[in-house]
Amino acid sequence: MSTASVAGAVQESFASKTPLRIIGRGGWLEAGRPVRAERTLSLREESGVTSYVPADLTITVRAGTSLSEIAATAREQNQWLPLDPYGSPEGTIGATIATASAGPLSSNFGLARDLVLGLEFVNGRGEAVRAGGKVVKNVAGFDLSRLLTGSWGSLGAITEVTLRLYALPAVDRSFVINLNGPEKQITSLLRTLSTVPINPFAFQLVSASISRALGLSEEPIGIMRFGGPSAAVNAQAAALAQVASTHEIDLKAWPRLRELETGAHTSLRISSLPQRIVATASRILGDDVNGVYTSIDPRRGVIRVVVVPSDNADSSSELAAGVVQSDSSDLVFEKLPAELWPIVSASVVSDFLSQRIKRAYDPHNILNPGILGDLN
Known part of the structure; x- marks a missing residue:
């Protein structure tokens, strides 16, 4: 699978207004509110390292790449990604960023958003969008990378991520x-x-x-x-x-x-x-x-x-x-x-700003609809 094929799948759903469930390896399907989707778009096969520059301490990987694969690749150069979300190391980097997951190391190295230098995603219209860059000092423009981090796949299907690495201690x-x-x-x-x-x-x-x-x-x-x-x-x-x-x-x-x-x-x-x-x-x-x-x-x-x-x-x-x-x-x-979601946290996107952002990136509400709650 490639970004073009992901875009094609989303374009098809956009045209037919068919909701999509975006998943990585399926390890966190029970997380978030119930998703009302008729089709599933798996990014599991979107894996592999596309660019690695050890001298710059940066690596670019496809969203379906597992955390364990990133760790093994970086370790060959005496480097590591200090991102340790709860769950299995076989979880994908795309799902980790989409859910903004982090673990014990976050108190020293920062959260997921602090380790993401840039990313590529496909929005709800089926358009491929790049945000950020592949170097540590690239901070130009509105930070879409941070917007997508923690959006739970509701604004776009992440297809590629560029990450900041550190030297192994x-x-x-x-x-x-x-x-x-x-x-x-x-x-x-x-x-x-x-x-x-x-x-x-x-x-x-x-x-x-x-x-x-x-x-x-x-x-x-x-x-x-x-x-x-x-x-x-x-x-x-x-x-x-x-x-x-x-x-x-x-x-x-x-x-x-x-x-x-x-x-x-x-x-x-x-x-x-x-x-x-x-x-x-x-x-x-x-x-x-x-x-x-x-x-x-x-x-x-x-x-x-x-x-x-x-x-x-x-x-x-x-x-x-x-x-x-x-x-x-x-x-x-x-x-x-x-049965507890409607009681304790029905929605976190019912405010005006969240609704505007959602409709700008996913006008037909086809990407993981309901995972963050109803829009209104």
């Missing part, structure tokens, strides 16, 4: 931080950690359900990752050990953490000021509910809650409904049981 080490103790003691420790002269690649606080699933502990723990020159990493590890009880773990814990939510029926993010998150983290992590995985990024101020099927958990709808009983202005929903 000489040393990459991870540590578990013991969070045993009373709430006040843990809160004090977390506040102290924010003052220690360290700059980890990633830092996650995880519930006992996650630490058990990873085989790391029976209690809530912190997981911290350092990368860079050996001297710098060792100095940071030593500084951490001065204020917390730690032990080193294998790097494989990170992909295992991200893959825990495979098969989840509910996933959401709750955002707040980092200091508020730190103040309540110990209490939140102390709620050990079977079937619920809770992780916290204290530096970004983000709580991630995932509900997976469990024989001993409450019914899917009841458990998910309990999880989402918070101020909806602080919530971003990724997955929910279909």
Whole structure:
């Protein structure tokens, strides 16, 4: 498949006003609101590296290229893409950008939109459009790349992406931080950690359900990752050990953490000021509910809650409904049981500006209709 064939498929649907479901490898079909589409347009075969300039730390790939393939290609040049969305590494880069997915590394390297230099997409008329560029300093014009990032395929089918890479760190080490103790003691420790002269690649606080699933502990723990020159990493590890009880773990814990939510029926993010998150983290992590995985990024101020099927958990709808009983202005929903969408988040595109943008890029509303909710 090529951009021309993708454009042809969209043009056909545009002419007949037939809704299309845009998918990558189908790993996140249950994410987002139910899509009302009669046909499916798969970009799975739109894979492969089209351009790679190691000296510029840039790579251009087709949208159906898996994250694992990008990682393998970049590793040959001692480089990497620090984009680690939750889910399988076999997910496509197109779906990752379309959903603006990111993981623990985002607190240090930025979100998906920060790593995208440019992209190509096919809009709802079947027109191929290029946005951004293939060099780091290209910032001319309106940033369509950021507009498409997180649009969930509702404005265009992404066909190609140019990404910013980084040099692989000489040393990459991870540590578990013991969070045993009373709430006040843990809160004090977390506040102290924010003052220690360290700059980890990633830092996650995880519930006992996650630490058990990873085989790391029976209690809530912190997981911290350092990368860079050996001297710098060792100095940071030593500084951490001065204020917390730690032990080193294998790097494989990170992909295992991200893959825990495979098969989840509910996933959401709750955002707040980092200091508020730190103040309540110990209490939140102390709620050990079977079937619920809770992780916290204290530096970004983000709580991630995932509900997976469990024989001993409450019914899917009841458990998910309990999880989402918070101020909806602080919530971003990724997955929910279909019956809950109309109740907790019917639409995020019902405002005037979102409607104008949607109609400009997809006038017949044929691209993933309903995935972000109804227009009005």
